[in-house]
Amino acid sequence: MMIPGPTFLAESTLRAMSRQMVSHRGKETGALLTYCIERLKEVFRTENDLFILTASGTGAMEAAIANIVEPGDKILCTTCGKFSERFKKIAEVFGAQVIEVSSEWGDAIDPEKVKVALDENGDVKAVTVTHNETSTGVRNPVEEISRIVKSHGTLLIVDAISSMGGDHIPVDDWKIDFCLAGSQKCFAIPPGFSFISVSDEAWEVIKRTKRKTFYFDLVSYKKSLEKTPPQTPYTIAITLLYALDDALNLMFDEGLENVIARHHHVAKLARDGIKNMGLKLFPVREEICSNTVTAVKIPKGINDQEFRQKVRERGVVISGGQDKLTGEIFRIGHMGRVTEREINITLNAIRQALSELKFPLNEEAIL
Amino acid sequence: MMIPGPTFLAESTLRAMSRQMVSHRGKETGALLTYCIERLKEVFRTENDLFILTASGTGAMEAAIANIVEPGDKILCTTCGKFSERFKKIAEVFGAQVIEVSSEWGDAIDPEKVKVALDENGDVKAVTVTHNETSTGVRNPVEEISRIVKSHGTLLIVDAISSMGGDHIPVDDWKIDFCLAGSQKCFAIPPGFSFISVSDEAWEVIKRTKRKTFYFDLVSYKKSLEKTPPQTPYTIAITLLYALDDALNLMFDEGLENVIARHHHVAKLARDGIKNMGLKLFPVREEICSNTVTAVKIPKGINDQEFRQKVRERGVVISGGQDKLTGEIFRIGHMGRVTEREINITLNAIRQALSELKFPLNEEAIL
Numbered sequence: 001m002m003i004p005g006p007t008f009l010a011e012s013t014l015r016a017m018s019r020q021m022v023s024h025r026g027k028e029t030g031a032l033l034t035y036c037i038e039r040l041k042e043v044f045r046t047e048n049d050l051f052i053l054t055a056s057g058t059g060a061m062e063a064a065i066a067n068i069v070e071p072g073d074k075i076l077c078t079t080c081g082k083f084s085e086r087f088k089k090i091a092e093v094f095g096a097q098v099i100e101v102s103s104e105w106g107d108a109i110d111p112e113k114v115k116v117a118l119d120e121n122g123d124v125k126a127v128t129v130t131h132n133e134t135s136t137g138v139r140n141p142v143e144e145i146s147r148i149v150k151s152h153g154t155l156l157i158v159d160a161i162s163s164m165g166g167d168h169i170p171v172d173d174w175k176i177d178f179c180l181a182g183s184q185k186c187f188a189i190p191p192g193f194s195f196i197s198v199s200d201e202a203w204e205v206i207k208r209t210k211r212k213t214f215y216f217d218l219v220s221y222k223k224s225l226e227k228t229p230p231q232t233p234y235t236i237a238i239t240l241l242y243a244l245d246d247a248l249n250l251m252f253d254e255g256l257e258n259v260i261a262r263h264h265h266v267a268k269l270a271r272d273g274i275k276n277m278g279l280k281l282f283p284v285r286e287e288i289c290s291n292t293v294t295a296v297k298i299p300k301g302i303n304d305q306e307f308r309q310k311v312r313e314r315g316v317v318i319s320g321g322q323d324k325l326t327g328e329i330f331r332i333g334h335m336g337r338v339t340e341r342e343i344n345i346t347l348n349a350i351r352q353a354l355s356e357l358k359f360p361l362n363e364e365a366i367l
Numbered sequence: 368m369m370i371p372g373p374t375f376l377a378e379s380t381l382r383a384m385s386r387q388m389v390s391h392r393g394k395e396t397g398a399l400l401t402y403c404i405e406r407l408k409e410v411f412r413t414e415n416d417l418f419i420l421t422a423s424g425t426g427a428m429e430a431a432i433a434n435i436v437e438p439g440d441k442i443l444c445t446t447c448g449k450f451s452e453r454f455k456k457i458a459e460v461f462g463a464q465v466i467e468v469s470s471e472w473g474d475a476i477d478p479e480k481v482k483v484a485l486d487e488n489g490d491v492k493a494v495t496v497t498h499n500e501t502s503t504g505v506r507n508p509v510e511e512i513s514r515i516v517k518s519h520g521t522l523l524i525v526d527a528i529s530s531m532g533g534d535h536i537p538v539d540d541w542k543i544d545f546c547l548a549g550s551q552k553c554f555a556i557p558p559g560f561s562f563i564s565v566s567d568e569a570w571e572v573i574k575r576t577k578r579k580t581f582y583f584d585l586v587s588y589k590k591s592l593e594k595t596p597p598q599t600p601y602t603i604a605i606t607l608l609y610a611l612d613d614a615l616n617l618m619f620d621e622g623l624e625n626v627i628a629r630h631h632h633v634a635k636l637a638r639d640g641i642k643n644m645g646l647k648l649f650p651v652r653e654e655i656c657s658n659t660v661t662a663v664k665i666p667k668g669i670n671d672q673e674f675r676q677k678v679r680e681r682g683v684v685i686s687g688g689q690d691k692l693t694g695e696i697f698r699i700g701h702m703g704r705v706t707e708r709e710i711n712i713t714l715n716a717i718r719q720a721l722s723e724l725k726f727p728l729n730e731e732a733i734l
Contacts, residue, residue: 003390014387020375055601056421061581239384240559317390
């Protein structure tokens with residue numbers, strides 16, 4: 001399983017989920033919830049409030065939007081792939097007037113374009129940025145974009161669903177008002193949870209917004225967390241809390257910096273392996289390549305389905321392209337528990353599949 | 368754990384959750400999703416569409432409302448406790464003009480009152496009914512209410528979150544347009560999933576509604592389920608799907624009618640035991656008592672916290688009252704895998720706790 005989430009779980013995490021149920025409003029769950037949130041804040045490098053939602057990452061995206069948008073509000077959405085475009089769709093559902101700043105799929109968002117758009121539009125309520133665009137394997141320059149957004153006094157919403165934990169995203173240093181993460185990515189627990197941090201500035205806006213969500217109403221989450229014992233407003237997925245507790249312990253045992261360094265290392269290994277075979281990375285420049293997913297152009301003459309089937313026959317599952325990139329690229333996920341070993345197995349499987357399909361591999365790539 | 372959800376899990380269900388991740392859009396997940404949905408439809412006794420949401424029961428409530436309500440639409444909410452009142456809150460968030468038909472907490476909704484309200488308001492879009500009001504231990508007469516609602520050509524939304532699977536709720540026979548259920552109740556899997564069935568009539572309304580939700584947009588769920596392989600629009604909680612598969616097999620092995628009969632049997636056992644001790648049921652009439660949760664008045668002179676602590680010391684967790692019933696009632700959940708054995712242990716623990724607190728138990732109750 002080398003897809004960009006869900007990623008494979010540690011044995012201890014799998015075992016942790018076999019624990020019997022406890023009350024979702026009891027002391028035990030309260031203690032576990034508090035502990036996990038404190039540790040998640042360390043991963044997010046934030047002192048902001050942080051909440052665990054029983055929903056996929058898209059739920060956290062909806063939470064960020066629905067808590068601050070009223071019909072007609074201007075939201076600037078930066079788009080460069082499937083997931084960044086999702087923000088635009090969500091903002092539109094909630095009646096926002098969307099200003100779009102886009103780049104070609106495969107390229108990163110140009111901070112300068114964000115500046116121009118913000119200069120032209122004086123009253124933008126929030127800017128959305130996808131830190132790690134999973135559909136194209138591109139990492140966006142959140143730090144640079146943040147400087148521009150914050151100098152305009154605008155809220156910054158960052159989707160770090162598929163990179164938080166596996167890349168350097170210091171929420172407070174970068175002044176991110178809403179930062180989102182997903183459970184089945186770098187945290188290596190099953191899908192079903194998403195995490196969202198909320199800054200003081202964001203709270204100010206939330207409080208004066210007529211919120212168009214009940215399930216994702218962040219004020220309820222805050223109130224419930226302040227109860228004794230701390231809890232969620234609606235029943236939390238307890239099994240995933242057991243898994244999260246275990247997975248966070250594993251991350252802290254390894255050391256957060258080491259976890260990120262490992263992600264950097266395996267990402268570089270994946271890119272180098274791909275280039276050595278004579279394949280081309282999909283992102284237009286290597287410095288914008290994602291730390292958690294590598295997107296690769298499918299060479300002319302190679303059929304996507306056939307190629308990935310041959311890789312699968314070697315026991316490795318990789319992903320294809322999404323939407324307009326279907327058949328154009330393939331993607332290797334390297335997030336969570338991935339090490340050199342899995343990357344090497346994956347590269348070998350790709351190499352063998354290509355060789356069978358008579359792709360002219362670079363000589364140095366042939367073992 | 369004898370609270371009204373989460374309820375305890377079978378050993379096989381706990382073990383099922385230790386399986387490694389697979390792709391959420393792959394063939395294996397597609398087959399599992401299809402299988403679980405087909406079986407859930409049998410439990411719901413419906414040929415309507417049915418979807419699995421990665422969200423707690425409240426998410427399914429929001430889905431039913433957000434897919435059909437536009438600002439100013441009239442929604443008739445029947446209220447008789449905390450959870451039925453939640454429908455009213457959700458409808459208001461989405462801009463509905465709420466018409467409330469209520470009964471005292473502890474009583475059931477009077478269908479005649481629903482008729483009067485519908486006669487007075489010609490253009491009600493939907494009526495909400497909580498089949499099993501978990502906060503008061505009351506079961507509402509959905510079949511009778513349905514006859515009235517459907518004769519007015521209005522949609523019927525039924526929250527069967529804490530009763531589906533443990534009570535007789537034939538969705539098609541009762542013409543329920545949206546029927547909701549929760550995973551951690553009678554299905555005996557962990558919290559994190561909710562289920563929602565959608566009738567053809569409901570689809571007609573959904574299609575002409577400007578929907579104010581993205582995460583719970585039922586049209587997306589329908590489209591994704593029609594893909595090859597069948598999938599959900601946003602990543603499903605795969606571990607819970609493993610658990611659901613196992614739990615449904617257990618229910619079908621026992622026989623759906625037998626599962627309901629067992630719930631009836633243990634519910635009666637709980638009520639009889641309570642009455643034998645000289646305690647009083649909270650619902651105003653025994654025929655409106657829930658099949659899955661028994662609410663009991665706390666006798667004068669007995670402190671709720673102290674009493675439940677003494678019960679807990681005997682290894683049994685029961686629930687207190689919620690909101691305005693805090694300190695007034697206690698509640699025994701008997702849903703999911705509960706058998707005579709657990710009821711007897713629970714009744715014994717209650718009896719001993721009361722005895723220690725010098726409550727004058729009925730003579731026949733003293734073993």
